[in-house]
Amino acid sequence: MDVDLNASLKPPPDRLYGRAVGHTLRARQADLIATLLPQLRWPSQPFAIASREIWLEVGAGGFEHAQAIADQNPDVGLIACEVFANSIASLLSRLAPLDEPGATIPANLRVYDADARILIRDLPDASIGRVFLMFPDPWPKARHAKRRFVHPATLDSVARILAPNGEWRIASDDPTYQAWVEQVFTASDRFKLLEHHRVRPLDWPATRYEAKAIRAGRFPHYWSFGVKA
Numbered sequence: 001m002d003v004d005l006n007a008s009l010k011p012p013p014d015r016l017y018g019r020a021v022g023h024t025l026r027a028r029q030a031d032l033i034a035t036l037l038p039q040l041r042w043p044s045q046p047f048a049i050a051s052r053e054i055w056l057e058v059g060a061g062g063f064e065h066a067q068a069i070a071d072q073n074p075d076v077g078l079i080a081c082e083v084f085a086n087s088i089a090s091l092l093s094r095l096a097p098l099d100e101p102g103a104t105i106p107a108n109l110r111v112y113d114a115d116a117r118i119l120i121r122d123l124p125d126a127s128i129g130r131v132f133l134m135f136p137d138p139w140p141k142a143r144h145a146k147r148r149f150v151h152p153a154t155l156d157s158v159a160r161i162l163a164p165n166g167e168w169r170i171a172s173d174d175p176t177y178q179a180w181v182e183q184v185f186t187a188s189d190r191f192k193l194l195e196h197h198r199v200r201p202l203d204w205p206a207t208r209y210e211a212k213a214i215r216a217g218r219f220p221h222y223w224s225f226g227v228k229a
């Protein structure tokens with residue numbers, strides 16, 4: 001246990017990420033961000049389906065997981081949040097392959113290209129059926145614990161937006177973060193553990209980050225938490 005939740009954990013920083021660019025975007029990536037992203041951007045572009053539920057992915061990275069979830073659940077609307085333009089550009093490149101004319105706009109996948117916490121703050125109570133947090137940035141140093149997405153303050157805001165039977169799925173390969181998830185959720189009166197796996201369940205799509213972690217000899221954990229009644 002690296003931080004005493006009651007005594008020393010600082011609140012999350014007030015400054016929320018805006019849109020971020022890592023490496024300089026190549027011309028095609030910049031073009032896709034300028035022309036294709038606006039056609040997928042939440043909330044200005046609503047889903048093109050009558051969704052049975054809305055689900056949310058935080059930190060979609062290369063969007064492999066988000067695309068698979070959207071494909072497997074055509075009657076669900078998925079909002080995938082990602083702050084890095086380069087990562088969003090990898091999704092856009094797959095939707096608009098160079099050798100094909102035009103682009104495919106998935107009916108049930110939308111992109112929120114800013115800090116997920118801003119979106120969560122603005123979402124209505126009990127409006128989301130599932131939240132996915134796949135391999136969040138681990139921030140392994142104890143003094144950076146306040147930057148971890150799993151944080152007592154975030155648990156309260158996610159509990160607020162989840163529907164009564166809602167589920168929060170989390171995966172992490174980082175030992176510090178794994179212990180942290182256990183610690184923060186055990187201390188929470190908002191969530192109960194539904195499942196805990198050491199092998200990825202079949203209906204959890206793989207991500208690029210996970211493949212890298214396993215190649216490097218790390219062992220992911222997969223949890224599913226439900227809202228307490």
Ligand SMILES: C[S@@+](CC[C@H](N)C(=O)[O-])C[C@H]1O[C@@H](n2cnc3c(N)ncnc32)[C@H](O)[C@@H]1O
Pocket residue numbers: 017058059060061062081082083084087114115116117133134135136137207208209210
């Ligand atoms: C370690 S990567 C994992 C990406 C992906 N989930 C995967 O498993 O391959 C974490 C991602 O979360 C994004 N991220 C971190 N904090 C975020 C936030 N508050 N809102 C939206 N995205 C965030 C980062 O930009 C990064 O792409």
